[in-house]
Amino acid sequence: MSHPHPELGAPPKLPKGGLRVTPLGGLGEIGRNMTVFEFDGRLLIVDCGVLFPEEEQPGIDLILPDFTSIRDRLDDIEGIVLTHGHEDHIGGVPYLLREKPDIPLIGSKLTLALIEAKLQEHRIRPYTLEVSEGDRERLGPFDCEFVAVNHSIPDALAVAIRTPAGMVVHTGDFKMDQLPLDRRLTDLPTFARLGEEGMDLLLSDSTNAEVPGFVPPERDISNVIRGVFAGAQKRIIVASFASHVHRIQQILDAAHEYGRRVAFVGRSMVRNMGIARDLGYLRVPAGLVVDVKTLDDLPDSEVVLVCTGSQGEPMAALSRMANRDHQIRIVSGDTVILASSLIPGNENAVYRVINGLTRWGANVVHKGNAKVHVSGHASAGELLYFYNICKPKNLMPVHGEWRHLRANAELGALTGVPHDRIVIAEDGVVVDLVEGKAKIVGKVQAGYVYVDGLSVGDVGEPALKDRKILGDEGIISVFVVVDSSTGKITSGPMIQARGSGIEDSAFSAVMPRIQDVLEKSAQDGVVEPHQLQQLIRRTLGKWVSDTYRRRPMILPVVVEV
Secondary structure, three states: OOOOOOOOOOOOOOOOEEEEEEEEEEEOOEEEEEEEEEEEEEEEEOOEEEEOOOOOOOOOOEEEOOHHHHHHHHHEEEEEEEOOHHHHOOOOHHHHHOOOOOOOOEEEEHHHHHHHHHHHHOOOOOOEEEEEEEEEEEEEOOEEEEEEOOOOOOOOOEEEEOOOOOEEEEEEEEEEEOOOOOOOOOOHHHHHHHHHHHHHHHHHEEEEOOOOOOOOOOOOOHHHHHHHEEEEOOEEEEOOOOOOHHHHHHHHHHHHHOEEEEEEHHHHHHHHHHHHHHHHOOOOOOOOOOOOHHHHHHOOHHEEEEEEEOOOOOOOHHHHHHHHOOOOOOOOOOOEEEEEOOOOOOOOOOOOHHHHHHHHOOOOEEEOOOOOOOOOEEEEHHHHHHHHHOOOOEEEEEEEEEHHHHHHHHHHHOOOOOOHEEOOOOOOOOEEEOOOEEEEEEEOOOOEEEEEEEOOOOOOOOHHHHHHHHHHHOOEEEEEEEEEOOOEEEEEEEEEEEEEOHHHHHHHOOOOHHHHHHHHHOOOOOHHHHHHHHHHHHHHHHHHHHEEEEEEOEEEEEEEE
């Protein structure tokens, strides 16, 4: 198995007749999925998603793929193929189209409807090409065939990309539910046909590669949900991804059966479910869905609220309810259903929300205590079955953390893919398919690009480090006025602390040290403000460290008069 090396340099020129594959996100992480294919000077992108921030990234709204390696080649892009409508696959599209709005988007009906609604908020009207399973479209030198796959959102597609260098298949996210709610199966006969034709490189979803066996059918959840509805005495509040149409359908069916009305809470939930209903992917009995403002007129036993926040996102509706920062107040006897699995890295945030809801008396039903969610990703048994059908000549695991990629690679090896034909890459690692063999040839820039409010890419790792210090240790500011010619103190130092846990009065012990250092520097002819600030920072920092074993941010201000 080939794998990236930290000393990889820039990739060489792509050999004539070769196909280059560059993942810019989604490898070594769950989210930010984006892969760039290059042949004969032209580019095709599959997916362009976002990653949601973790606790050590304070103030960040979204994390984007790094477009640096393709920024000078936007005119070479034939299109962006979107495998399905989840945020980790389409959320980055508006930010790429800001740089070139006329890049065509190719996807299924629901996927395009979801991204078009999102682009409206960015005031971008995209060029789109709607495709469905069985369709075959030529995008420049890329001959793309679209294949139905089952996932936790309708209308998901895999794509087979044919070029003179060979056929590459990108699965997108998929599983092999044999009893899907929409009766749309993963099209194994087509994958078998592609395998017989010759699948030169397979890029395969790795998320559940460590999980043995097969994912349970989606319909198994229906009875559990009905049981929760049967036992609930007051309101039922369901938290789900705003794009999980299948799960919302099960909630609507149970609400209809038990005589409850449903209201959607949150802009993304209202928007997405409206789209799904209008396109026929969500079946809503007449009168079942009502505006949230009308719920006050209904008894609690007839109310269902569907909101976002199943991953503990701090600004989502459920988190705000847990923190008593939402118009909907959790009361004793309410039932809350978290209808999702935990995305790695979100565990603490989710359990914090569960504890907050429980504190107010809610009965919280989640995957840890009831079967209210099944995964949308193929487990190990399904992947083995899939590889035996596809018979890929080269395998490149995608979509997963390192442990998932490695486990997926091992599954491929078990089914007979030669070890030297299995490529374990990471974001930015360039893989060339030349003369039927895939191998790593270099690396391009593929770091995190942070979205903070309206700012994109302006916040970097140093700023995040400062934010973390501020959050963990607080800040101490020092204000000193000095004579511009002599460097002697004319006023101060004045010291104030915020968030450090140190009382302002305590700094009287260190003021003489700061005064002594500044007087000595004046005698030595040091009068430049920046140098004086550094002296203050070192002196005060050492005192705080020795006295309190803390390392707050120290912000000295020296004013000359």
